[in-house]
Amino acid sequence: MQIKRMAAVLAAVWxxxxxxxxxxAAPVLFKTLPKLQAGAIAGELFAFVSYAGLAVWLLVLAVQKSTARGRTMPAFKSAAAVWLLLAVNQFLITPVIEAHKTQTANWLLSLAGGSFGVWHGISSLIFMLCALLAAFAVWRLSDWYGD
Structure with a gap:
């Protein structure tokens, strides 16, 4: 039971x-610092939260799988979606954005094309979707406290 609580708390902290x-933080950075400096700092923050999220949501998935019950299935699906979206954003979308910034080659950019703004918008939408799905999952995981 203790690991379930820890996973739920870590998901909420994430x-x-x-x-x-x-x-x-990101809006404050862009309001107060030069654009390139703000972008570099925000990129580091987003990388940190993405890698932390991949670890946290993998833990949540593992705990849910080991204590599977029908009532946790919506939370499991949400947690799986958060993990998948974080992975897509970190390992597919972010490298495209970096390629745009550094004007280097990227296989996905070569395949799909698109401007920096388009890819940044896709990343922002994924970020928002992750937050919404995570909020739902955390709400559902709060049921674990009753166990």
Whole structure:
């Protein structure tokens, strides 16, 4: 039972970081610093929260799988979707954005094309979707406290 609580708390902490970095820290950085400097710092923050999220949501999935019950299935599906979207954003979308910034080659950029703004918008949508799905999953995981 203790591992379930820890996983739920870590998921909630990660959600707080996701929201704080994306919707508080990044706008403040871009308002107060030169664009390139703000972008570099925001990129580091987003990489940190993405890697932390991959670890946290993998833990949540493992704990849910080991304590499977029908009532946790929506949370499992949401957690799996968060993990998958984080992986796509970190390992597919972010390298395309970096390729645009550094004007280097990237296989996905070569295949699909698109401007920096388009790829940044896709990344932002994935970021927001992760936050919404994570909020739902954390809410469902709060049922674990009753166990």
């Amino acid at each position: 959600l707080g970081m996701q929201l704080a970095f994306g919707y508080v």
